[in-house]
Amino acid sequence: MTVLAYDLGASGGRAIAGRLVGRTIELEELHRFPNDPVEVGARLHWDVLRLYHEIKQGLLKAKHAGRTPDSVAIDSWAVDFGLVGRNGELLGNPYHYRDRHTDGVMEKLFEEGMARETIFSRTGIQFLPFNTIYQLAAMKRDRSPLLREASRFLMIPDLLRYFLTGDMHNEFTNATTTQLYNPLRGGWDEELLAGVGADPSWFGPVLQPGADAGRLRASVAAELGVGAIPVVAAAEHDTGSAVVAVPAASRSFAYLICGTWSLMGTETERPVLDERALALNFTNEGGAFGTYRLLKNIMGLWILQETKRQWEREGANYTYPELVALAERAPAFGAWIDPDDARFLQPGDMAERIRGYCRETGQRPPEGPGGLVRCILESLALKYRYVLELTEQVSGKTFDGLHMTGGGIRNELLCRWSANAIGKPVWAGPAEGSAIGNMAVQWIARGELADVWEARAVIRESFPSAVYEPEDREAWEDAYGTFRRVTGLA
Numbered sequence: 301m302t303v304l305a306y307d308l309g310a311s312g313g314r315a316i317a318g319r320l321v322g323r324t325i326e327l328e329e330l331h332r333f334p335n336d337p338v339e340v341g342a343r344l345h346w347d348v349l350r351l352y353h354e355i356k357q358g359l360l361k362a363k364h365a366g367r368t369p370d371s372v373a374i375d376s377w378a379v380d381f382g383l384v385g386r387n388g389e390l391l392g393n394p395y396h397y398r399d400r401h402t403d404g405v406m407e408k409l410f411e412e413g414m415a416r417e418t419i420f421s422r423t424g425i426q427f428l429p430f431n432t433i434y435q436l437a438a439m440k441r442d443r444s445p446l447l448r449e450a451s452r453f454l455m456i457p458d459l460l461r462y463f464l465t466g467d468m469h470n471e472f473t474n475a476t477t478t479q480l481y482n483p484l485r486g487g488w489d490e491e492l493l494a495g496v497g498a499d500p501s502w503f504g505p506v507l508q509p510g511a512d513a514g515r516l517r518a519s520v521a522a523e524l525g526v527g528a529i530p531v532v533a534a535a536e537h538d539t540g541s542a543v544v545a546v547p548a549a550s551r552s553f554a555y556l557i558c559g560t561w562s563l564m565g566t567e568t569e570r571p572v573l574d575e576r577a578l579a580l581n582f583t584n585e586g587g588a589f590g591t592y593r594l595l596k597n598i599m600g601l602w603i604l605q606e607t608k609r610q611w612e613r614e615g616a617n618y619t620y621p622e623l624v625a626l627a628e629r630a631p632a633f634g635a636w637i638d639p640d641d642a643r644f645l646q647p648g649d650m651a652e653r654i655r656g657y658c659r660e661t662g663q664r665p666p667e668g669p670g671g672l673v674r675c676i677l678e679s680l681a682l683k684y685r686y687v688l689e690l691t692e693q694v695s696g697k698t699f700d701g702l703h704m705t706g707g708g709i710r711n712e713l714l715c716r717w718s719a720n721a722i723g724k725p726v727w728a729g730p731a732e733g734s735a736i737g738n739m740a741v742q743w744i745a746r747g748e749l750a751d752v753w754e755a756r757a758v759i760r761e762s763f764p765s766a767v768y769e770p771e772d773r774e775a776w777e778d779a780y781g782t783f784r785r786v787t788g789l790a
């Protein structure tokens with residue numbers, strides 16, 4: 301049985317066909333496309349119609365490769381959404397979560413009496429300034445005409461699935477990232493919705509990962525010359541799909557999903573809503589098959605990606621392997637940043653911001669591309685150590701190593717330094733975690749795999765992990781102490 305997984309990330313998307321042959325997963329990448337945000341006036345948007353076009357291209361390529369799938373599913377980044385009008389058409393262009401219209405909105409809501417404790421106890425979701433709840437509040441503040449015309453709210457994969465099938469559904473894993481979904485009550489939180497001026501009638505009942513989400517509508521099937529292919533709701537939040545694909549054998553495992561973001565945490569059976577989780581800003585995102593993800597967002601390779609883009613804007617082009625090689629040759633342990641400092645969230649001149657951070661914290665700013673990239677990668681590795689320790693505290697578990705998955709593991713230096721920083725082995729793989737997790741949910745839905753633990757065993761056998769054992773222990777231990785001091789991470 302062939303399934304097709306669309307995995308959309310903040311810089312590009314892929315359509316990957318997966319076949320389960322006995323207990324081996326065979327992958328075939330059929331289509332890869334850029335996902336460039338578009339700045340119009342002061343606003344940053346996603347080009348969602350282009351993404352839909354690319355999704356159709358993926359189906360066409362599948363057909364031409366003789367891989368017309370038995371089902372398809374889509375996963376993407378979280379929090380962003382489109383509003384659909386009464387005539388069934390998309391209203392406006394979805395905002396990018398890095399758009400500045402949410403600047404200061406979260407703090408304003410707290411001042412106006414929506415308490416952090418209340419929001420957290422109702423949703424279990426970490427406070428990120430771009431969560432859907434704050435995006436809607438920003439639109440309300442700006443008297444967005446879309447709010448007057450809206451009749452349905454759909455997250456990005458919900459919206460693309462709607463274009464394909466004509467059916468509107470909200471999927472669970474992504475719904476939880478809005479910070480408007482109450483997992484304890486098992487539905488949208490009407491008080492929080494009212495607090496940001498969102499009409500509860502926009503929000504539909506929530507589909508669980510693995511649910512049947514319709515079929516290609518007749519006009520789409522005819523346009524592409526294929527049948528009425530079934531569409532499945534995967535864990536449509538890419539991080540949710542990625543955690544399905546963590547090839548853990550133990551029930552108590554820590555993961556780091558490594559891409560534009562670094563998402564570090566563990567899987568739990570229920571949300572952890574205590575004071576410590578709130579104080580440390582942990583999240584409890586909904587997962588597949590009744591699980592939750594107790595994790596923290598770490599700014600991740602975004603800082604490196606944006607540094608590289610800025611150099612390109614200035615006319616200097618480097619490949620990632622070149623940058624990593626320069627970093628490896630640069631002096632060790634020169635200067636560090638806290639990757640999660642707010643100044644690194646939005647696009648711009650990262651190199652300048654890194655130098656500014658170092659000056660403010662009494663460090664000598666790194667020099668040249670090698671020095672800068674070394675500073676970014678060491679800082680990430682050291683921050684991973686910090687968040688892994690917090691994850692142990694909040695979950696009450698101890699971990700004997702770290703599973704790293706996602707495209708970022710192609711950066712072997714980062715895997716190696718991560719193992720050194722945490723002082724435990726790193727098991728790296730698979731790089732295509734989100735797409736594989738997306739497929740696994742489709743196979744489980746179809747009865748081809750029994751459950752997530754069988755899926756993890758099959759993934760472990762199909763994609764053996766690379767093992768990085770910690771080295772240079774003493775130097776990294778010292779570095780960790782200094783890192784915490786200069787970044788103020790108590």
Ligand code: LFR
Nearest residue numbers: 376377378379538539561597
């Ligand atoms: C990773 C991710 C994170 C989410 C961020 C923004 O791709 O989905 O989980 O916090 O993107 O949506």
